Amino acid sequence: MTQDLLARLTESVVQAQQQEALDLTRQALAAGLEPLVIIDNGLTPGMRIVGDKFACGDYFIPHLVLAGRAMKGAMGLLEPELKRRRETARRAGTAVIGTVKGDIHEIGKSLVGIMLTASGFEVHDLGVDVPVESFVAKVKETGAQLVGLSALLTTTMVVQRRVIEALDRAGLRSAVRVIVGGAPVKAAWAQEIGADGYAEDANGAVDLARRLVG
Amino acid sequence: MRPELHLLNDDLVRRILDEGFQLLVDPGVRIHNAEALDLLASAGATVDRPTQVASIPERVVRQALATAPHAFDLYDLDGRPAVHYGGDRVQFDPGSAAISLLDPDTLRQRPPQTADFVRFVQLVEQLPTIDAQSTAMVCADVVEEIGDLYRLYLALLYMRKPIVTGAFRKDTWWTMKDMLAAVAGGEQALAQRPTAVFDVCPSPPLLWSDLTCQNLIDCARAGIPAELVSMPLAGATAPVTLAGAVVQHTAESLSGVTIGQLAAAGSPIVWGGSPAVFDMRHGTTPMGDVATWMIDLAYVQIGKTLGLPTHAYLGMSDSKIVDAQAGLESAGGTILAALAGVNMVSGAGMLDFESCQSLEKLVVDAEIIGMAKRLIAGLEAREDPIALTLMRQLRHQADYLGQEHTLRWFPKEFYLPSEVIDRGAFDAWQARGAPSAFERAHARVELLLAEYRPPARAEELKSELRRLASSAAQRFGMDKLPDLPKSQ
Numbered sequence: 001m002t003q004d005l006l007a008r009l010t011e012s013v014v015q016a017q018q019q020e021a022l023d024l025t026r027q028a029l030a031a032g033l034e035p036l037v038i039i040d041n042g043l044t045p046g047m048r049i050v051g052d053k054f055a056c057g058d059y060f061i062p063h064l065v066l067a068g069r070a071m072k073g074a075m076g077l078l079e080p081e082l083k084r085r086r087e088t089a090r091r092a093g094t095a096v097i098g099t100v101k102g103d104i105h106e107i108g109k110s111l112v113g114i115m116l117t118a119s120g121f122e123v124h125d126l127g128v129d130v131p132v133e134s135f136v137a138k139v140k141e142t143g144a145q146l147v148g149l150s151a152l153l154t155t156t157m158v159v160q161r162r163v164i165e166a167l168d169r170a171g172l173r174s175a176v177r178v179i180v181g182g183a184p185v186k187a188a189w190a191q192e193i194g195a196d197g198y199a200e201d202a203n204g205a206v207d208l209a210r211r212l213v214g
Numbered sequence: 215m216r217p218e219l220h221l222l223n224d225d226l227v228r229r230i231l232d233e234g235f236q237l238l239v240d241p242g243v244r245i246h247n248a249e250a251l252d253l254l255a256s257a258g259a260t261v262d263r264p265t266q267v268a269s270i271p272e273r274v275v276r277q278a279l280a281t282a283p284h285a286f287d288l289y290d291l292d293g294r295p296a297v298h299y300g301g302d303r304v305q306f307d308p309g310s311a312a313i314s315l316l317d318p319d320t321l322r323q324r325p326p327q328t329a330d331f332v333r334f335v336q337l338v339e340q341l342p343t344i345d346a347q348s349t350a351m352v353c354a355d356v357v358e359e360i361g362d363l364y365r366l367y368l369a370l371l372y373m374r375k376p377i378v379t380g381a382f383r384k385d386t387w388w389t390m391k392d393m394l395a396a397v398a399g400g401e402q403a404l405a406q407r408p409t410a411v412f413d414v415c416p417s418p419p420l421l422w423s424d425l426t427c428q429n430l431i432d433c434a435r436a437g438i439p440a441e442l443v444s445m446p447l448a449g450a451t452a453p454v455t456l457a458g459a460v461v462q463h464t465a466e467s468l469s470g471v472t473i474g475q476l477a478a479a480g481s482p483i484v485w486g487g488s489p490a491v492f493d494m495r496h497g498t499t500p501m502g503d504v505a506t507w508m509i510d511l512a513y514v515q516i517g518k519t520l521g522l523p524t525h526a527y528l529g530m531s532d533s534k535i536v537d538a539q540a541g542l543e544s545a546g547g548t549i550l551a552a553l554a555g556v557n558m559v560s561g562a563g564m565l566d567f568e569s570c571q572s573l574e575k576l577v578v579d580a581e582i583i584g585m586a587k588r589l590i591a592g593l594e595a596r597e598d599p600i601a602l603t604l605m606r607q608l609r610h611q612a613d614y615l616g617q618e619h620t621l622r623w624f625p626k627e628f629y630l631p632s633e634v635i636d637r638g639a640f641d642a643w644q645a646r647g648a649p650s651a652f653e654r655a656h657a658r659v660e661l662l663l664a665e666y667r668p669p670a671r672a673e674e675l676k677s678e679l680r681r682l683a684s685s686a687a688q689r690f691g692m693d694k695l696p697d698l699p700k701s702q
Binding site: 057060062107111154158201202 | 313352358359361382383417421423447449450451492494495496497567569
């Protein structure tokens, strides 16, 4: 019965059925399952399958986005329960991501967020047009080990450098790994501005994050 | 008869326009520019200041459409009309604002330098099928803040053809306008005989940033044509259905026409765009996708229905080198653009999702454009009777090569390509070292550049342009501009 419930929860994530994932999570809690068990044996395996299906070409980006939302919705129910038990979900790390000031391109950054979440990171997505100081403040607040900076314009790439400099000034640079991305961003640029890494796409960003932080 | 291509039937045109108008009322357009919001509010739009959203009633938009010109010309730097926006005239310019250049020696992308862009401008002058210049590359050897105006400065030194350009900031637009006015002989002369059109790009969905909106207003007031470049990304920042993406394009473009006409009624405006479908596997924006082309063709049809001049980013490739993919994608987009009667088709030379320019690709694309122009020149009878007299004369002899008729008509009937297109015999090709299309293109680039002759520009004008560019550079902490290439 329990196994069946968790298997159905996994399947609801794989099928990106948001309402189903919520209902099954409620049922699992009502049946007395521990939130950590629900996450580790219900939700996370689902996202892993989604990631695998994407990697081999059966799934496309909308599958990732919608499955990510199904997982996030379920987590919304589980997090208060974890808090009540003074437990925390096992995390690969904590990441602060955003598109830098002056730039409103959202998609790439959000995909990285979804993929990082799917692979076990706690992700704080600051959105787009994010001021330099907001990255610094969020790193301080969350104790994040990873900062992801997106810039899609040649004119806003420079802000990636400014964030790194600001982290340095705040004495946080050695505590975090900074990864950069966006269409005009290349490996040479990452090196030039003193970032810790650069990836071509969201999958690459996850590999990079795991290497740097995991 | 000239061949034409329409993707939309009358019913779909009506429905797309209707939904476009309705979107401008609800949810309205986000406009991060106080001046535009003021203009819209006084024209009768409902403006919510805290959210910067304008709800624009259809009558305000209709009024703007009534004052927008149906046609205008761009002039070359010798003062002659050279590009006609309006009707079904089809013209081409290179894709703009590339941040890298395909180095023909290494086949790697690298940041363009001053000398690269100068060569590019010179090459465009040498290609007769390319009708206009564009500020095609962002030079990496100047500070980023002057990336836009520096391209225009360089182009103005070496070009004769009109130019498609754009500003990256609000303040740099003014320097660019000053440069154009200096070349035209004053602001009034520039407004009367514009040599440039500025791209202004709303952000999907339904947003005008402060920068682009101000550029649009400033262009309108200066009488400089503005080209609306709405870029719905189907499935990501716009509805995934192609018709849905066109609805979004319609709403964004209608709002642009309205802002421009409210700033200066009668100011020239172009119904343009750079839409794409979202690649659902790689998260990229394929310009060489057939569905991307279909969005382009459909919005162009909407623009024509409204009687406006049109533009599209077509004829590009997402390939990283000048290969079979580059050829097929560029040919597909270019030929369809010609059939659709797009007034200005931007894209030649461009690879890798509008990010990389290639001089070699530009000369290949110039051949594709030549073929596309031949196609829409259409098939005509030429003589009456068409062939009866001639064939009765020759009876059953195959002696057409020896006829006056052949000599007279073959250059008009056939498109005569350059050596980039190989049509020789196999042995001859092998004897030349079996050059690939890319190698032939590279040879042609060098040949054409060797033949380039700079325009006569007064020394005072050149130093005035340099002064404008230099003082902008100094404002952003760059003491000295890069040297110009020696040979010119």
